[in-house]
Amino acid sequence: MFCVKKVVVFTALLMFFLIPGENDSAFAGKRLCIGITLHPYYSFVKNIVEDRAEVIPLIEAGFNPHGYRPRPDDIKRVMEMDAIVVNGVGHDEFAFEIIEAARMKGKIQLIYANKGVALIPVAGTDTDQRIVNSHTFISITTSIQQIYNICDALMELDPANAKYYRKNARQYTARLRRMKAGYMKRFADIPDMDFRCASIHGAYGYLLQEFGLEVTAVIEPRHGLNPTASQLRTTIDKIRDLDVDVVFSEMHFQDKYVDTIHDATGVRLYSFSHITGGDYTKEKFENDIRINLESLINALTETYEKL
Amino acid sequence: MRSKEAIQIVRPAGTRYESMYLCLAMLVVILVSGTAILHRTRSDEQKVLLDYQMSGYGDLNSFEQGTFNDLYAAALEIDAYHDENDEKWPSIRELEDQFIPPFIHDQAWKKRGKLLWTQKVPNVKYTHVAAYMGKTSDPEVSGSFLLVMSHRHRAEGDNKSEAPDFHEDQPFRIWYYNHKSRLYSKRPRHPQRNIPFPDSFIIQNLIMKGWKEVVPYKGEDEIRRLNGEGYD
Numbered sequence A: 001m002f003c004v005k006k007v008v009v010f011t012a013l014l015m016f017f018l019i020p021g022e023n024d025s026a027f028a029g030k031r032l033c034i035g036i037t038l039h040p041y042y043s044f045v046k047n048i049v050e051d052r053a054e055v056i057p058l059i060e061a062g063f064n065p066h067g068y069r070p071r072p073d074d075i076k077r078v079m080e081m082d083a084i085v086v087n088g089v090g091h092d093e094f095a096f097e098i099i100e101a102a103r104m105k106g107k108i109q110l111i112y113a114n115k116g117v118a119l120i121p122v123a124g125t126d127t128d129q130r131i132v133n134s135h136t137f138i139s140i141t142t143s144i145q146q147i148y149n150i151c152d153a154l155m156e157l158d159p160a161n162a163k164y165y166r167k168n169a170r171q172y173t174a175r176l177r178r179m180k181a182g183y184m185k186r187f188a189d190i191p192d193m194d195f196r197c198a199s200i201h202g203a204y205g206y207l208l209q210e211f212g213l214e215v216t217a218v219i220e221p222r223h224g225l226n227p228t229a230s231q232l233r234t235t236i237d238k239i240r241d242l243d244v245d246v247v248f249s250e251m252h253f254q255d256k257y258v259d260t261i262h263d264a265t266g267v268r269l270y271s272f273s274h275i276t277g278g279d280y281t282k283e284k285f286e287n288d289i290r291i292n293l294e295s296l297i298n299a300l301t302e303t304y305e306k307l
Numbered sequence B: 001m002r003s004k005e006a007i008q009i010v011r012p013a014g015t016r017y018e019s020m021y022l023c024l025a026m027l028v029v030i031l032v033s034g035t036a037i038l039h040r041t042r043s044d045e046q047k048v049l050l051d052y053q054m055s056g057y058g059d060l061n062s063f064e065q066g067t068f069n070d071l072y073a074a075a076l077e078i079d080a081y082h083d084e085n086d087e088k089w090p091s092i093r094e095l096e097d098q099f100i101p102p103f104i105h106d107q108a109w110k111k112r113g114k115l116l117w118t119q120k121v122p123n124v125k126y127t128h129v130a131a132y133m134g135k136t137s138d139p140e141v142s143g144s145f146l147l148v149m150s151h152r153h154r155a156e157g158d159n160k161s162e163a164p165d166f167h168e169d170q171p172f173r174i175w176y177y178n179h180k181s182r183l184y185s186k187r188p189r190h191p192q193r194n195i196p197f198p199d200s201f202i203i204q205n206l207i208m209k210g211w212k213e214v215v216p217y218k219g220e221d222e223i224r225r226l227n228g229e230g231y232d
Helices: A002-018 A039-049 A072-078 A093-101 A140-157 A159-189 A202-209 A229-242 A256-265 A284-306 B015-040 B062-084 B092-097 B107-111 B160-166 B203-208 B219-226
Strands: A033-036 A054-057 A083-086 A109-112 A197-199 A215-218 A246-250 A268-272 B053-055 B116-120 B127-135 B144-152 B172-177 B212-215
Touching: A033 A039, A039 A054, A039 A083, A039 A140, A039 A159, A039 A284, A072 A093, A083 A093, A083 A140, A109 A140, A109 B219, A140 A159, A140 A284, A140 B062, A159 A284, A159 B062, A159 B107, A197 A202, A197 A229, A202 A215, A202 A268, A202 A284, A202 B062, A215 A229, A229 A256, A246 A256, A246 A284, A256 A268, A268 A284, B062 B107, B062 B127, B062 B144, B062 B172, B092 B116
Parallel strands: A033 A054, A033 A083, A083 A109, A197 A215, A197 A246, A246 A268, B053 B212
Antiparallel strands: B116 B127, B127 B144, B144 B172, B172 B212
């Protein structure tokens, strides 16, 4: 009788420890190691997890994600990761190559930041062409959507820290919204005007959209391709026809095309950050978005002053 | 006298087979490339929309797209607020105080047709529902929007018949109304300025009142397209 009791107790204990609960994940109890592909995702994830998980960039700082070729170190790094946060709709195709090369396909959890984000087409392209704007990370509104998507995935992977992650995500998004509201107030001080702008890259559609502004023309509508002489000619003619007030250029981007446009049309140039260069930091997204919003406010203020 | 000429016929090596080998090689190249192209081509299958739905990607103008995107992000915030505040829904005032667009009256709000937002929290059994309607002040710039949030909570005696109408697989839906839209086969009764706040948020009722559900083109749709997968 005593033996039977012992066996029952032993079996119950064994089942308690071996059978996973409803909320347990494969990573329960383990400090997560999360990979990221682009700078904004480093900031998003770091702000969500703080020091309760490790955040590692997939490629080292200083490399351009456009057309990046995997290196042996990347393969080594990816093998230590439990999950990778990817944009998934552009910019980080290299991540899939690295995962493939490391034979980690199916073994590593992919967190698609844009999974539930409502996408828009690149300005100036026909919707039938379906050129999706993948720069959802250069906007506060779509970044908030991504932060929640990432947070939801991390909460599932790490249920023990789920509440902590959710609280951090809400605080972070509230801070971002406050920042946007501050700029909106400054924006509201600028009297109404018909502001027309072009950009040398289709990256800023989401950013301008959240301020109720439209990009009239995009000089380089396809990623990584510079305009040909005839395309440049067409754009100059288009800008003249549309009477564009300013052109938004990119920081650290070749300005020769924009200079040509400036010489030919007389429009003013302002720079935006693509938020994919420099060091990976927790503050990177906020710092660079602030640079962009300052640039936007300057463009609007100076355009008004010249009227 | 002509010297006797030595005639020697030089035949090209493999004259009979050279053209044949060349043709065969070309055929192999064409076949292999053709198969590879077919194999690698991405499916450009479009997301199928029902009669009462419209695309947030292609059927809205850029101002409406901005409102839709803000509303989409706001729905996530409202959902989180509901979870964390004893299942209460935030009022329009609270959303404004938290700087949440499109409720806040900022410059973007002005440019996008000055939508006037009101809220309704109907008393629906066992399902927490809240609706936020933004009526346009300028129908030339934007149509009106309706955000319907629905949370189903486990409760005894749950009225299951209501569940499909609210589509519990989604915590929220966004609807659009524009009296002049080309999307209607039959124009709705109410002109834009007089559009009433719906009294019921059951899908069939909203369809009958002329509302169209805005379906976003999401990152997961694009990822599926890039991977060459079809839509369910």
